[in-house]
Amino acid sequence: MGSTATTTVPTNAELMEALAAVGAAYFQDFAAAAARHGLSSSQAKALGAVQEPVPMRALAGRLGCDASNVTGIVDRLESLGLANREAAAGDRRVKIVVITAEGREILNRIRGEMARTHQAFEAMDDEQRIALHSICVQVLPVLAGRTGGAQ
Amino acid sequence: MGSTATTTVPTNAELMEALAAVGAAYFQDFAAAAARHGLSSSQAKALGAVQEPVPMRALAGRLGCDASNVTGIVDRLESLGLANREAAAGDRRVKIVVITAEGREILNRIRGEMARTHQAFEAMDDEQRIALHSICVQVLPVLAGRTGGAQ
């Protein structure tokens, strides 16, 4: 592990494959933890996106899917008692999704139970954590396509 | 960008959030590229998993889903002319999925068209590429749960 070793620079294809594998494994860990609490990954993802109150339409944007789809997802979260719809003050068209205390607890539990992910973090030293985090932060705006977008 | 800067070590939560964001953005880039060629992300993922011939059951294992589900996915790939089912020599129960030349071409085209991902790679210098790749490789077995598994 000699710091700036003479390791050869990986090709784009190699990087892509490694990234895809890590991304897939992370996602599976997430989905498995959610499933243990009776949530699909979409529902869990939505729950994570409403840690602060969000209108339906904005939630659709965050989840990257159609607004009509969010109706069903929130229906199920609501029937499980993990979130509620509240009327927005000032615009009665808008419904705002608010996470419940129980929803917040489930969310925290799910995150805490992502065992493999935590193990993976433990397998890194401080230098690696710093490197990984800074790469993610640097690369995210490019990858997400908001190079200069608002907020 | 000072190499081993005095940057503070990120917490697990921060790392998790950054990783999740990068993973989600990568996946959206992938899904969008696949959609441009009329494939769902599941179909494209399956196509990538059959670059060499694979029995149905093994494919289910690679995709992490039920075998009965793979039937439908391969049905659609087959009807698009991107893969074929072939009888296995020696065991007539087994059907082996083989990618076609057209399938291989579409797959390569999809990978080449993941514009944001390539942009993200370009935003990294050699040192970062090496670091990211080595972290992925180191962390993958832990994250995927095969710490000493076969094959």
Add this chain to the structure above:
DNA sequence: GGTCAAAGCTTGAGTTGCTGAAGGACCTGG
């Protein structure tokens, strides 16, 4: 050689995720 459990694939029923089109309620600008 015959029998039977088990493996591999498919089918069917049922839920969820997702989209697009259409509709109802509501806001805003003229």
Add this chain to the structure above:
DNA sequence: CCAGGTCCTTCAGCAACTCAAGCTTTGACC
């Protein structure tokens, strides 16, 4: 006040996913 746009929901329709059941084929045991 009316027109057009916004926000949400509903509906039809498809893909993905799971479980249970069914069929063919295998392999092992008697």
